[in-house]
Amino acid sequence: MVEICTKSLCQAAALLLAAGLLALGVNAIRPDGIPLIGDWSPEARLSLENGTNLSIPIEEAEALFFSGEAVFLDARDASEYASGxxxxxxxxxxxxxxTAFEKVMGDVGRDVVIVTYCDGEGCGLSRELALxxxxxxxTHVRVLVNGWTVWRDRTLPVDVAGGFGLEPE
Incomplete structure (x- = not known):
C-alpha cells in the first residue's frame, strides 16, 4: 500500500512539474507573456507607457480640493457612493x-484636473476610470490610491449617509 501511494505521489509531482514547465515555456514564447518578476505596487500599476504616473499624493489632492481646481470622481457603484x-x-x-458618462461629465472641460478614486489599495476601478x-x-487625470479610506483617515470633508461631516465613519 505504501508503495502504491509513493508511486501515485511521484506521478502527481511529475505531472505538476511538467505542467509548470509547459506553462513557463508557453509564457516565454508569447509576445504578450506575463512578466514573472515585476513591480506590482499601486504606483507602478498607475504608470503609463510614456512614463507618466497617474497617482496623486493625498496632500496634492487635498490642495486641489480646497482650491476648487479639481473635479473628484468616485468610481465605486452607486450604493457605495451613497453610503459616503x-x-x-x-x-x-x-x-x-x-451610459453615465455624458450625464456626469457633460459640463467638465477636457483640460480640468480630474481626481478619480475608489477604496482599497488593490481597487482598480479608479485606474480604469482614469484610463x-x-x-x-x-488631459489632467489623476488617481488617488485608496482614496476613500485615506480621505476619511485625514478627516477631510465627506458626505456620509447621515449628511456632511469631517469625521471618519
Whole structure:
C-alpha cells in the first residue's frame, strides 16, 4: 500500500512539474507573456507607457480640493457612493461608464484636473476610470490610491449617509 501511494505521489509531482514547465515555456514564447518578476505596487500599476504616473499624493489632492481646481470622481457603484464619498465628488461608476458618462461629465472641460478614486489599495476601478477618461481626451487625470479610506483617515470633508461631516465613519 505504501508503495502504491509513493508511486501515485511521484506521478502527481511529475505531472505538476511538467505542467509548470509547459506553462513557463508557453509564457516565454508569447509576445504578450506575463512578466514573472515585476513591480506590482499601486504606483507602478498607475504608470503609463510614456512614463507618466497617474497617482496623486493625498496632500496634492487635498490642495486641489480646497482650491476648487479639481473635479473628484468616485468610481465605486452607486450604493457605495451613497453610503459616503468625498464631499462634492461626482459618482461615475466604472461599470456604468458608457451610459453615465455624458450625464456626469457633460459640463467638465477636457483640460480640468480630474481626481478619480475608489477604496482599497488593490481597487482598480479608479485606474480604469482614469484610463477611460484619458481615452476620451481629458488631459489632467489623476488617481488617488485608496482614496476613500485615506480621505476619511485625514478627516477631510465627506458626505456620509447621515449628511456632511469631517469625521471618519
Amino acid at each position: 464619498h468625498i464631499y462634492g465628488a461626482r459618482n461615475l461608476p466604472w461599470m456604468e461608464f458608457e 477611460a477618461l484619458l481615452a476620451k481626451g481629458y
